[in-house]
Amino acid sequence: MVAGEASGDLLAGHVLDAMRSRWPDLVAQGIGGAQMQARRFEPWWPAEKLSVSGYAEVLRHLREILGIRDALRQRLLADRPDLFIGVDAPDFNLGLEEQLRGQGIKTVHFVCPSIWAWRMKRVEKLKRACDHVLCIFPFEPELLAKHGVPATYVGHPLASAIPMEPDRAGARAQLGLSPDGEVIAVLPGSRASEIEAMLPRFLAAAALLQKQRPDAAFVIPAVPHLQARISELARRGPSPRRLVIVPGQSHAVLAACDLALVTSGTATLEAALFKRPMVIAYHTHWLTYALMKPRALQPWVGLPNILCREFVVPELLQSNAKPELLARALADWLGSPDRMQAVQEKFRVLHSELRRDTATLAANAIEKVLAH
Template identity: 40%
Template sequence: MTVKRIAIIAGEPSGDVLAAGVIRELKLLYPDAVFEGIGGKHMQAEGFVSLYDMDSLSVMGLVEVLKHLPTLLSIRKSIKQHFVNNPPDVFVGVDAPDFNLSIETYLKKQGIKTVHYVSPTVWAWREKRIYKIINACDLVLGIFPFEKAIYDKYKHCYQYVGHTMADAIDISPDFNSFREMFSLKMEQKCLALLPGSRAKEVASLLPVFLQTATLLIKKLGLDKSEHLKVIIPAANKARASQIHSIIEASDTPFDLQVTEKSAREVMLASDAVLLASGTASLEAMLCKKPMVVTYKMSTLTYKIMKRLYKPNYFALPNILADKLLVPELLQEDVNPELMCKQLALYLNDEYKLTQLPKLIDEFNNIHSRLRLGADKKSAEAIQRLLENTAK
């Protein structure tokens, strides 16, 4: 049997985690396989060779992308040529549709089998992108159950695989062990702040998150800093340096810790989470934590999205439940007063006894629907495509 060459491109940390799981399972099917493309630390830990720094692709927003367009176009041109010169048996684009779909389309025309893992949000806006997806890839691997309907509508090959985070996180986690990890005292309340993994997100959200925590001390009547501990997970060393710089310029009258431990560990130790919208909100839900989901974007990007975006919600827990489970704040609503009001409710002992169990029941229901063994299902689907066998 010839050695399989499997190309993968992940554009951001969440995709890095998804792809790493698939690589792990594919290695069981093809022990001698070679994996290369663009990926982060989790993929590289599985023996993946990254040809470029993944952070160079981590750009978000319609307007923001324009600033980085020359670099993105240069990388895309180079990576296309590399895979034409060194054809893989299959190319897997993980999320990052604006970058990956173009590469998939190009490679598919060269006779290379292509997969897109994580459906573009055609269910949310710009549905006609489905035609571009059909032209780009032989198979779409989807992480949410509501996506299948739109692919059935257009008769394109799609498999719902669930979400790898739902597999990795226990339905009923042992919260105490994570509190011990951060030396949290029994009486201490803990707030997790997750302002995002990108520099722009952190610069935009962290100052107002810190102001919110300061207000929270007063709102809860906590006159001693040890009564509230705030923990901020840094996605990498660059974000850690940026976070420390912002903290130094802020007044933070509470016990504050910046850690390079995972966001998941921080959330599992916390009583509540204040975060930037995205995959982190899904992870907080799987960790069974009450949260406030926020996002700020450029004014022009917001105006464009407001016209095009179809769902009633933008936070993933709300989209999956098809109802408002957790508060979501956009643009000018991302202010300390509104966020503090909701977080104070979450940290109230009465809320924990009366309302939190109901929210956890909702989260458990969604968790169960997402927990399908995503890594293995994805690898097996890729194997079927490689071996041209029927499902």
């Protein structure tokens, strides 16, 4: 198994649970993080080595990443596994899966790459690389079937992990927050490159909003290995007076908050599943954006908007991800309780659509691949 990011590590952890209940003597090895390691996964390299985003950022680490992939391929071909599962990280995994499958090793890819967003050509690579694709969004298997790629919709594991009705009061008590005051979650991303790009903007926006809402509390659930850097950025630049930084606990923070400011990525879906209105933002290297923009197949970037097929929450990208505009978008939500209630209802419907027994469905599909 290879999972290169925190979100993939979480997905893989759930599936490992279901696989171990079927195959108690399962040996799982490769690249994975804390969630996988908690399920007796043996990491050959730390997941952080693959956790880079954007063309410009990847180029800086390309030699090391390609070296790891080559060493991993050689190791897997020398000691052949029954199955290789690539979890997300398509730029790393699909090429590796194609090489392994070409040598007769069965491959499953968990999380369909976002071909529907901006890379339709990638479906041909999926066809060559994968015996089966496990899809977390309901519209994906039909799309893949048109191109001859076997796929199964397994639901989104986060939709099962997150309760339909979050316990706001309990989460606030757990985090030591006021039961009544306004709480705004600030989620700058799980990668170091995202935090460098987004957190100063988010903190400056929060500082502006604090002037209008002096009693509001701003809470950052920090990825533990980046907490020191987050604290340093908060000290160095403009930041709100009432800022709380907690290690991890992103789900408790989302349950506790009224509103979220989120970097585009899996965290936007988590916020939606917690039924929280949000402002989605993203700013990447100009070269990365210039290369991606013309290839976009949809008008939306944030997962809640893509899944609802409309702009249910605002997206502020690149030059629009300015502190003043972010603060204004947050203030607009806080001033519109009816709008907040309407989006919460949309997110309840979305949650029901995504809620399946993901780990069991994934293990069923994996078992069929192994049987053929």
